[in-house]
Amino acid sequence: FGTTPIDDELLRRIGKLAGELNHLLRRRVFFSHRDLDKVLDDWEAGRGFFLYTGRGPSGPMHIGHILPFYLTKWLQDRFGVNVYIQLTDDEKFLEEERGLTLEETRGWAYENALDIAAVGFDPDKTFIFQDTEYIRNMYPMALKVARKVNMSWVRAVFGFDMQTNIGMIFYPAIQIVPSLFEKRRCLIPCAIDQDPYWRIQRDIAESLGYYKAAAIHSKFLPPLTGPTGKMSASQPESAIYLHEDEESVRRKIWKAYSGGQPTAELHRKLGGNPEVDVAFQWLYYFFEPDDARLKKIEEDYRSGALLTGELKLILTEKVLRFLEEHREKREEAKEKLHLYKYDGELAKEMWKKIHE
Amino acid sequence: FGTTPIDDELLRRIGKLAGELNHLLRRRVFFSHRDLDKVLDDWEAGRGFFLYTGRGPSGPMHIGHILPFYLTKWLQDRFGVNVYIQLTDDEKFLEEERGLTLEETRGWAYENALDIAAVGFDPDKTFIFQDTEYIRNMYPMALKVARKVNMSWVRAVFGFDMQTNIGMIFYPAIQIVPSLFEKRRCLIPCAIDQDPYWRIQRDIAESLGYYKAAAIHSKFLPPLTGPTGKMSASQPESAIYLHEDEESVRRKIWKAYSGGQPTAELHRKLGGNPEVDVAFQWLYYFFEPDDARLKKIEEDYRSGALLTGELKLILTEKVLRFLEEHREKREEAKEKLHLYKYDGELAKEMWKKIHE
Numbered sequence: 218f219g220t221t222p223i224d225d226e227l228l229r230r231i232g233k234l235a236g237e238l239n240h241l242l243r244r245r246v247f248f249s250h251r252d253l254d255k256v257l258d259d260w261e262a263g264r265g266f267f268l269y270t271g272r273g274p275s276g277p278m279h280i281g282h283i284l285p286f287y288l289t290k291w292l293q294d295r296f297g298v299n300v301y302i303q304l305t306d307d308e309k310f311l312e313e314e315r316g317l318t319l320e321e322t323r324g325w326a327y328e329n330a331l332d333i334a335a336v337g338f339d340p341d342k343t344f345i346f347q348d349t350e351y352i353r354n355m356y357p358m359a360l361k362v363a364r365k366v367n368m369s370w371v372r373a374v375f376g377f378d379m380q381t382n383i384g385m386i387f388y389p390a391i392q393i394v395p396s397l398f399e400k401r402r403c404l405i406p407c408a409i410d411q412d413p414y415w416r417i418q419r420d421i422a423e424s425l426g427y428y429k430a431a432a433i434h435s436k437f438l439p440p441l442t443g444p445t446g447k448m449s450a451s452q453p454e455s456a457i458y459l460h461e462d463e464e465s466v467r468r469k470i471w472k473a474y475s476g477g478q479p480t481a482e483l484h485r486k487l488g489g490n491p492e493v494d495v496a497f498q499w500l501y502y503f504f505e506p507d508d509a510r511l512k513k514i515e516e517d518y519r520s521g522a523l524l525t526g527e528l529k530l531i532l533t534e535k536v537l538r539f540l541e542e543h544r545e546k547r548e549e550a551k552e553k554l555h556l557y558k559y560d561g562e563l564a565k566e567m568w569k570k571i572h573e
Numbered sequence: 574f575g576t577t578p579i580d581d582e583l584l585r586r587i588g589k590l591a592g593e594l595n596h597l598l599r600r601r602v603f604f605s606h607r608d609l610d611k612v613l614d615d616w617e618a619g620r621g622f623f624l625y626t627g628r629g630p631s632g633p634m635h636i637g638h639i640l641p642f643y644l645t646k647w648l649q650d651r652f653g654v655n656v657y658i659q660l661t662d663d664e665k666f667l668e669e670e671r672g673l674t675l676e677e678t679r680g681w682a683y684e685n686a687l688d689i690a691a692v693g694f695d696p697d698k699t700f701i702f703q704d705t706e707y708i709r710n711m712y713p714m715a716l717k718v719a720r721k722v723n724m725s726w727v728r729a730v731f732g733f734d735m736q737t738n739i740g741m742i743f744y745p746a747i748q749i750v751p752s753l754f755e756k757r758r759c760l761i762p763c764a765i766d767q768d769p770y771w772r773i774q775r776d777i778a779e780s781l782g783y784y785k786a787a788a789i790h791s792k793f794l795p796p797l798t799g800p801t802g803k804m805s806a807s808q809p810e811s812a813i814y815l816h817e818d819e820e821s822v823r824r825k826i827w828k829a830y831s832g833g834q835p836t837a838e839l840h841r842k843l844g845g846n847p848e849v850d851v852a853f854q855w856l857y858y859f860f861e862p863d864d865a866r867l868k869k870i871e872e873d874y875r876s877g878a879l880l881t882g883e884l885k886l887i888l889t890e891k892v893l894r895f896l897e898e899h900r901e902k903r904e905e906a907k908e909k910l911h912l913y914k915y916d917g918e919l920a921k922e923m924w925k926k927i928h929e
Contacts, residue, residue: 307716319713319929349716353709357675360663360705363740368724371739383727384719387743573675 220249220412220434230257235295240506241288241435247406251415252431256404260296266402266431268292269395271303274325274347275315278332279456280536281438281448283543284503285406286336288435292406293339299563300338301395304330304347308392311384323349332459334550334557335543341562345554348391355394357573362397363390365421374413393418394572396430409434438502441473444493457536459543466540470496470533476518477525488521489528496525496532504535576605576768576790586613591651596862597644597791603762607771608787612760616652622758622787624648625751627659630681630703631671634688635812636892637794637804639899640859641762642692644791648762649695655919656694657751660686660703664748667740679705688815690906690913691899697918701910704747711750713929718753719746721777730769749774750928752786765790794858797829800849813892815899822896826852826889832874833881844877845884852881852888860891 223245232238234257241247256266270289272282286302293300306322309315317325326347333345348355366389371377377386392414396403405415412434419429440448440455448456457466476494478484491497497518505511514531517523558564579601588594590613597603612622626645628638642658649656662678665671673681682703689701704711722745727733733742748770752759761771768790775785796804796811804812813822832850834840847853853874861867870887873879914920 307712310716311720313720319716349713350709352712353706356663356708356712357705360666360675360740363743364667364669364738366739367736368733368739368742369735372735377724379725379728380723382720383722383724383743383746384716386724387719387739390739 219416220251220409220432223248223250223253223433227254227257230254234260235292237295239288239291240508241284241291241503243508244501246284246502247288247433247435249409250431250433251412251419252402252429253404253433256402256431259402264401265298266296266404267298267399268300269303269398269403269405269430270300270407271305271392271395272329272333273305273309274322274329275309275312275317276325276450277458277460278329279448279458280499280503280539281456283332283336283459284438285408285435286333287503288433289406290336290338292404293342298342299399300343301398302333302338302343302345302557303392303395304345305388305392307348307352307384308388311382311388313382319349323347330554330558331547331550332543334554335546337546338557340553340556343557343561344563344567345557346567351567352391354567354571355391357571358394358397359387359390361425361573362393362421363387365424366390366417370417374417389414389417393421397422397425397427398567398572400427402428403430405430405432407432407434408437436502439495439498441469441495443474444495444498457540459540459547461540463537466536467533470529470536473529475525475529477528478521481524481526484524485521489518489523489525491515491518494518494525494528496529499532500535504532504539575772576607576765576788579604579606579609579789583610583613586610590616591648593651595644595647596864597640597647597859599864600857602640602858603644603789603791605765606787606789607768607775608758608785609760609789612758612787615758620757621654622652622760623654623755624656625659625754625759625761625786626656626763627661627748627751628685628689629661629665630678630685631665631668631673632681632806633814633816634685635804635814636855636859636895637812639688639692639815640794641764641791642689643859644789645762646692646694648760649698654698655755656699657754658689658694658699658701658913659748659751660701661744661748663704663708663740664744667738667744669738675705679703686910686914687903687906688899690910691902693902694913696909696912699913699917700919700923701913702923707923708747710923710927711747713927714750714753715743715746717781717929718749718777719743721780722746722773726773730773745770745773749777753778753781753783754923754928756783758784759786761786761788763788763790764793792858795851795854797825797851799830800851800854813896815896815903817896819893822892823889826885826892827882829885831881831885833884834877837880837882840880841877845874845879845881847871847874850874850881850884852885855888856891860888860895 259266304326306326309322310319330345396418415430415432422429437447440446442455473495476490615622660682662682665678666675686701752774771786771788778785793803798811829851832846
């Protein structure tokens with residue numbers, strides 16, 4: 218992909234500017250970037266920056282989906298910048314193989330917006346918008362982007378071919394527009410699979426009078442079913458959804474792929490392997506931000522002092538607490554969503570702005 | 574193209590239902606159609622129909638551009654139906670070879686809207702909209718259309734290739750949407766070069782729960798420079814623009830391609846040829862609706878009793894009178910444009926409607 222690893226020096230710089238270092242960065246869950254150094258230069262020079270991320274509303278969100286939003290919120294808290302969150306109800310409708318109606322993708326856009334709002338963004342500095350609603354404000358800029366991108370290019374980047382529908386072919390223009398919402402550098406926390414859009418953006422942004430987008434890319438949280446691959450809706454056992462009930466959470470984590478030994482006796486003797494243990498990986502990626510405590514868990518597991526069942530229980534309790542808190546904040550978000558979408562300071566400003 | 578000629582029987586039927594027959598129909602300026610008979614069936618059965626036409630705002634309008642709007646207005650007057658007029662400021666921006674900015678295509682959209690409003694449509698039954706403004710209301714339906722049309726299809730129909738920009742590739746979805754504004758049959762008066770859009774529309778409309786579009790196709794008013802080809806902005810002598818001044822009109826018609834003889838003497842002896850005489854053709858197409866008077870002019874010209882200069886003067890006076898009236902109505906239209914765009918009964922209704 219040609220992205221750059223986030224190295225120690227860059228981490229130190231963020232830590233210094235932010236006053237602390239989020240564990241998603243410290244532990245290299247966000248592992249690569251484009252121009253993050255320039256974002257920090259801009260920040261130091263007083264030019265500022267803004268954050269943009271998004272969600273394709275094709276179904277319920279799981280823990281892996283919500284994770285990048287936590288880093289985004291952390292960045293907003295630390296730098297006090299605007300956050301734009303795009304819900305691509307158009308894209309998910311256009312992906313024919315999903316067979317979703319527009320009513321469905323819009324329904325999911327609402328449900329997902331509640332989950333995202335529950336993360337606790339600043340309601341006056343965050344704009345959550347869904348493409349079919351905000352299109353009028355974006356369309357002129359989408360046209361300007363689209364005029365610079367031809368079929369040959371999207372074929373090379375996305376693999377589009379003669380069978381691709383003309384909506385999908387145009388769609389990259391829509392996803393690029395929010396990176397041009399401000400005449401500042403845009404930083405995009407996202408999974409690495411979204412990088413192709415930003416490659417196009419970076420090739421055309423300056424000719425439109427804007428900054429090249431910067432990005433930081435996260436790894437995928439490993440699926441419960443094993444240390445490789447991706448959580449997916451077609452394999453419900455691989456993921457834990459934000460709406461999942463206690464019994465189901467306990468069962469899934471209990472059955473999760475482990476790095477332990479076949480029997481407790483052997484485990485006490487030989488110890489477990491945290492590198493492949495999904496419960497440990499989830500603590501590492503997200504659920505145990507305290508480095509000292511994580512280190513203790515890792516050592517105890519490796520030595521055999523901590524049994525697989527015990528490790529899974531530690532994760533289970535953390536996941537259950539997270540989901541419970543999430544659900545409470547999600548309920549509160551129902552009252553606050555209008556601020557993110559229409560009535561907060563940034564939202565109000567955005568509805569008045571035609572991007573061109 | 575696979576369209577059907579408008580035959581005598583169909584003309585008689587329109588004449589009967591409309592109470593009269595516009596000379597643009599009578600003289601076969603509108604010469605071919607799709608499903609016009611079904612539109613009349615629908616009308617007779619009380620299901621009604623609606624009219625849709627448009628304009629690509631890439632520059633000033635000439636007399637050839639405004640002609641189809643006169644038939645559209647006549648149909649509205651006679652049948653009392655709704656008229657939707659699309660100004661494709663997006664398309665004209667996306668056509669790279671024009672090199673127009675969005676500011677320019679929007680500026681032309683305003684100027685052209687005034688010319689169109691000057692035709693005198695019913696302000697409560699006519700909606701003039703421009704794509705970049707009305708996109709939010711159209712976008713969901715455009716997505717539904719786009720999902721049914723792939724690259725291979727638009728390549729075959731429009732000749733799009735790997736160099737075509739992704740905006741142009743998507744654009745046919747936008748032009749098709751207004752044909753689905755009502756759950757009635759849509760009749761589209763247009764030049765024959767727009768027919769490819771309606772061929773696609775007709776293949777997908779029913780699967781979306783709408784009617785196949787009907788169309789009537791006009792010939793192009795012959796250019797002043799000769800009886801073949803098309804009036805074009807790159808050849809200003811070929812056309813007369815709606816804003817053109819008297820001196821320029823007199824000069825252009827005076828220099829127009831004629832069917833007369835080299836000298837007055839020869840002309841009196843041999844007579845002229847109205848079939849190739851552009852001045853006569855313009856009277857036939859548009860400026861002399863009275864059949865008896867036109868016939869007299871034709872006979873006199875053919876016999877040599879009417880000289881080329883005299884024929885040109887007849888046309889000149891008619892064109893000048895038309896342009897003068899047009900300019901007066903255009904001035905009045907400045908006060909009325911808001912009705913067509915936002916505040917008339919139909920416009921108000923349309924702004925509330927999301928098409929999906």
